[in-house]
Amino acid sequence: MATFTLRVNGRSHQVDVDPATPLLFVLSDELDLRGPKFGCGLGQCGACTVVVNGQATRSCVTPVSSVGQNEITTLEGLGTADAPHAIQQAFIAEQAAQCGFCLSGVILTAKTFLDRNPRATDEQIQQALSGVLCRCFGNGRMLKAIRRYASERTV
Amino acid sequence: MSHHFSPDARQALGRAGFTRRSFLKGSGAIVVAFSSSAIVDTLGQAFAQGINGTGSTQLDSWIAIGRDGLVTAYTGKCEFGQGLYTAQLQLVAEEVCVPMNRIRLVQCDTSVTPDQGTTSGQQSHPSNFNTANLALAGATAREALIRMASAKLGVPPADLVARDGLVALRSNPSRSIPFGDLIGGQRFDLQLDRAATRKHPREWTVLGTSVPRVDMRDMVTGRFEFVHNLKVPGMLHGRVVRPPEVGAAVSSVDEDSVRDLPGIVKVVVKGNFVGVVAEKPWQAMQAAEKLRVNWTRGTPLSPQADLYSALRKQPARDTLLVDSGDVDTRLAAASTVLRSTYFHPYQMHGSIGSSCAVADVQGEKATLWSATQSVYPTRNTSAMLLGLKAESVRVVYVRGAGCYGINGADTVTYDAALLSQAVGRPVRVQLSRKDEMAWENYGNAFVIDQRIAVDASGNISVWDYEAWSAARGGRPGYNNPGNVVTGFLVGANPAPLVPRTPAPAPDTPLNNGFNTAPSYIAGRVGNSAQGAGVIRSERVLSHRVLSPFFTGPLRAPERLQNTFAHECFMDEVAAHVKADPVEYRLRHLNHARLSAAIRAAAKAANWEPRPSPRPGLQRTGRAAGRGIACVCYEGDNGYVAMIADVAVDWNTGRIEVTRLVVAQDSGPISNPDGMRNQIEGGSIQGISRALGEEVTWDDRKITSIDWRTYRTLSVGFAPPPMEIVLLNQTDGEAMGSGEASITIVAPAIGNAVFDATGVRLREVPFTPERVLRALRASS
Ligand code: FES
Ligand code: FES
Numbered sequence: 001m002a003t004f005t006l007r008v009n010g011r012s013h014q015v016d017v018d019p020a021t022p023l024l025f026v027l028s029d030e031l032d033l034r035g036p037k038f039g040c041g042l043g044q045c046g047a048c049t050v051v052v053n054g055q056a057t058r059s060c061v062t063p064v065s066s067v068g069q070n071e072i073t074t075l076e077g078l079g080t081a082d083a084p085h086a087i088q089q090a091f092i093a094e095q096a097a098q099c100g101f102c103l104s105g106v107i108l109t110a111k112t113f114l115d116r117n118p119r120a121t122d123e124q125i126q127q128a129l130s131g132v133l134c135r136c137f138g139n140g141r142m143l144k145a146i147r148r149y150a151s152e153r154t155v
Numbered sequence: 156m157s158h159h160f161s162p163d164a165r166q167a168l169g170r171a172g173f174t175r176r177s178f179l180k181g182s183g184a185i186v187v188a189f190s191s192s193a194i195v196d197t198l199g200q201a202f203a204q205g206i207n208g209t210g211s212t213q214l215d216s217w218i219a220i221g222r223d224g225l226v227t228a229y230t231g232k233c234e235f236g237q238g239l240y241t242a243q244l245q246l247v248a249e250e251v252c253v254p255m256n257r258i259r260l261v262q263c264d265t266s267v268t269p270d271q272g273t274t275s276g277q278q279s280h281p282s283n284f285n286t287a288n289l290a291l292a293g294a295t296a297r298e299a300l301i302r303m304a305s306a307k308l309g310v311p312p313a314d315l316v317a318r319d320g321l322v323a324l325r326s327n328p329s330r331s332i333p334f335g336d337l338i339g340g341q342r343f344d345l346q347l348d349r350a351a352t353r354k355h356p357r358e359w360t361v362l363g364t365s366v367p368r369v370d371m372r373d374m375v376t377g378r379f380e381f382v383h384n385l386k387v388p389g390m391l392h393g394r395v396v397r398p399p400e401v402g403a404a405v406s407s408v409d410e411d412s413v414r415d416l417p418g419i420v421k422v423v424v425k426g427n428f429v430g431v432v433a434e435k436p437w438q439a440m441q442a443a444e445k446l447r448v449n450w451t452r453g454t455p456l457s458p459q460a461d462l463y464s465a466l467r468k469q470p471a472r473d474t475l476l477v478d479s480g481d482v483d484t485r486l487a488a489a490s491t492v493l494r495s496t497y498f499h500p501y502q503m504h505g506s507i508g509s510s511c512a513v514a515d516v517q518g519e520k521a522t523l524w525s526a527t528q529s530v531y532p533t534r535n536t537s538a539m540l541l542g543l544k545a546e547s548v549r550v551v552y553v554r555g556a557g558c559y560g561i562n563g564a565d566t567v568t569y570d571a572a573l574l575s576q577a578v579g580r581p582v583r584v585q586l587s588r589k590d591e592m593a594w595e596n597y598g599n600a601f602v603i604d605q606r607i608a609v610d611a612s613g614n615i616s617v618w619d620y621e622a623w624s625a626a627r628g629g630r631p632g633y634n635n636p637g638n639v640v641t642g643f644l645v646g647a648n649p650a651p652l653v654p655r656t657p658a659p660a661p662d663t664p665l666n667n668g669f670n671t672a673p674s675y676i677a678g679r680v681g682n683s684a685q686g687a688g689v690i691r692s693e694r695v696l697s698h699r700v701l702s703p704f705f706t707g708p709l710r711a712p713e714r715l716q717n718t719f720a721h722e723c724f725m726d727e728v729a730a731h732v733k734a735d736p737v738e739y740r741l742r743h744l745n746h747a748r749l750s751a752a753i754r755a756a757a758k759a760a761n762w763e764p765r766p767s768p769r770p771g772l773q774r775t776g777r778a779a780g781r782g783i784a785c786v787c788y789e790g791d792n793g794y795v796a797m798i799a800d801v802a803v804d805w806n807t808g809r810i811e812v813t814r815l816v817v818a819q820d821s822g823p824i825s826n827p828d829g830m831r832n833q834i835e836g837g838s839i840q841g842i843s844r845a846l847g848e849e850v851t852w853d854d855r856k857i858t859s860i861d862w863r864t865y866r867t868l869s870v871g872f873a874p875p876p877m878e879i880v881l882l883n884q885t886d887g888e889a890m891g892s893g894e895a896s897i898t899i900v901a902p903a904i905g906n907a908v909f910d911a912t913g914v915r916l917r918e919v920p921f922t923p924e925r926v927l928r929a930l931r932a933s934s
Contacts, residue, residue, distance in 0.1 A: 035377030075377030099236025100374030130871030
């Protein structure tokens with residue numbers, strides 16, 4: 001066991017865990033966050049995605065000890081139900097989900113990619129999401145929502 | 156009982172009608188069958204629930220209205236991502252005449268909601284939106300409220316109207332009484348009234364509109380609580396250790412191998428069920444990995460390459476759905492007989508979140524939080540495994556990841572229950588990705604022989620279907636916990652498959668619930684003809700054999716496999732007689748609504764009548780083509796036609812779907828955008844299943860165990876432009892829309908590939924390697 005201070009969604013938290021513990025378990029079990037979810041535990045699906053220092057990161061394969069003082073943002077850190085972030089608003093506008101379990105991967109991967117590549121083409125966006133899975137296959141609406149957000153943020 | 160729950164858990168219970176407030180002064184009468192003495196004391200009386208999914212005939216089981224006018228509605232059909240929660244809110248709002256935000260809908264909790272069996276088979280609309288159950292409860296309640304107001308105001312009911320939570324005088328709407336003043340806090344004490352009038356879709360103001368999903372905001376902002384997020388105080392974490400091979404049994408478990416690991420609470424062994432419980436999820440995971448279990452060797456599996464020939468050789472249970480008795484003689488006499496065989500592999504649900512459940516088994520009582528589609532059946536079967544009375548087990552539905560049928564939700568509920576019972580504390584279990592994928596109940600593998608005869612005018616005169624499919628277990632229902640892996644491991648057997656050859660002659664009118672029969676046959680049994688088509692010489696014979704793997708309903712179960720064979724074969728025959736595939740289908744149908752769906756799709760696609768393959772076939776580069784497929788889903792639960800445009804690459808075997816047109820008639824539409832969302836998702840899932848998905852195994856075990864070994868399309872896959880034509884049939888009954896479209900994706904694509912290349916694909920999935928082999932074999 002070891003003590004870590006994590007900066008999550010703008011707040012600091014002290015946790016006392018095995019350093020090898022994947023960040024995902026710390027976020028969901030110690031800090032009660034609901035955004036990142038265990039989908040595969042293998043880095044293959046994206047359901048556990050959080051943003052670490054601006055990078056979309058698969059928290060299921062990221063040991064808590066490797067995060068350091070970097071700022072972590074989860075899906076709930078982006079916006080609230082009353083004041084959703086623009087990309088979340090775009091998903092609401094397009095009704096771009098079915099079960100919603102995959103959304104951390106879809107939304108945070110798209111957002112971090114567009115933050116770095118504001119003028120990305122459709123193909124580039126698709127490429128960026130080629131490792132994110134949605135088994136309800138909300139693809140059409142999700143890509144539309146992402147394009148909506150991309151065009152809004154560049155105007 | 157609520158004192159030992161965390162705020163989260165309390166909130167979950169609160170949603171399910173269990174806050175103190177709701178007991179004491181909340182929304183009217185809460186109907187309870189759960190035997191917790193505290194609850195029964197508070198509420199006074201427990202109502203008997205309907206059994207075996209028949210719902211309830213008592214209005215109070217469905218709807219309660221508080222003094223504040225707040226309406227609480229109870230449903231046994233649950234939301235799992237298909238939009239049903241919102242649609243049911245619309246239904247209650249419409250029928251009871253109350254704004255949606257004044258309704259609290261409680262779904263699937265064995266202590267308060269009626270037993271409606273399982274939410275599946277796109278049956279929720281037929282169950283709750285037509286002339287029974289929740290819809291009828293709404294109508295009964297509205298009419299009862301009007302009668303009460305009539306007595307109070309001394310005017311005839313005909314002069315009154317219900318709206319916005321009030322009953323008002325038609326001639327003077329300012330004279331009104333709020334619902335809360337009429338019934339608030341009391342029971343209706345009425346039976347559902349079969350004569351109560353449903354509102355006609357023409358009068359709808361809430362139903363029939365694209366109300367946005369009420370859970371959308373919470374989902375996209377990460378606040379929605381899945382069963383995976385549920386916390387119960389004192390909760391431990393369990394992990395299961397499944398056998399390494401199919402059929403392997405425990406010979407010994409070395410508990411010392413994990414004794415020194417941090418946080419370990421207990422190793423649990425029950426028959427071949429092995430699990431560990433630890434303080435933290437990560438500790439449980441590591442303990443499960445390190446626990447040394449000696450297993451016997453499994454049963455050798457026949458090679459995957461021989462799957463389809465092996466299916467034909469096993470003892471089978473034979474069923475004849477239709478048999479006109481003249482098929483053999485007429486085929487023998489026919490000048491043209493065509494035959495083809497179609498192959499469909501096992502496929503998996505592959506939920507994006509591995510399944511999870513939380514159980515709290517305390518002595519004689521148990522509470523299970525589960526994403527099962529079947530709270531009552533799960534209550535009964537869990538009770539069997541725990542050795543408890545069914546009435547002592549409460550199953551509360553909490554949503555999981557999209558399931559598309561029976562994923563691991565039922566089995567993990569048993570896992571959690573068994574582990575919690577062993578430690579006497581609440582236990583949460585989430586399966587590993589591999590345990591989810593290696594042991595779920597797959598969609599059945601099928602091999603299907605089709606034979607037809609063509610008469611002198613080019614019409615089909617005989618249709619002969621014979622299929623072999625593999626099955627093991629399935630939904631546990633109310634008494635077969637062995638139908639899923641955990642039940643089996645602790646010693647319950649799957650429901651037996653009793654071989655039967657030959658099949659008895661059909662003696663009940665055709666029920667095409669599994670789409671075993673093609674749409675084009677007359678379906679004559681005795682004096683009835685329940686088929687959708689005109690072919691009168693007909694035989695539909697199925698052989699069910701035992702699968703080494705568990706199987707169970709996977710979105711459009713069996714309907715999808717059968718329809719693949721029917722719709723591709725219809726296309727083959729049309730091509731053989733050089734007929735336009737749309738016209739040829741219509742010629743063999745005797746079903747106005749399916750024909751209308753076909754015509755609507757053809758019109759939207761600007762379908763140009765001509766036979767397939769296309770003229771001037773090109774045998775290099777990228778070849779384009781179009782294909783059609785259609786189905787009367789489950790015989791009478793939605794009518795849908797799809798046209799796919801594809802481009803096939805002769806060099807790589809890659810298929811690109813370049814456009815989809817779907818026309819669907821599901822009766823009166825409750826929520827057009829919700830229906831579109833289902834058709835879109837179903838269609839893209841259909842593309843994924845048609846092009847890549849296939850369960851694989853070696854000589855002892857499943858090898859498709861993660862997202863590298865089971866192919867699925869990613870979010871980066873940009874779906875083809877999709878044109879969806881909703882045929883809103885306001886005078887008919889409501890039908891489902893979650894499963895119809897996926898049923899016809901593979902045949903529409905396969906037929907389009909034939910149109911483009913002249914090469915027929917008869918085996919799903921159409922992987923580039925397989926397509927390339929077929930293309931090369933043809934040239
Ligand atoms: S759960 Fe982390 S990538 Fe799947
Ligand atoms: S919305 Fe269900 S997995 Fe994406």
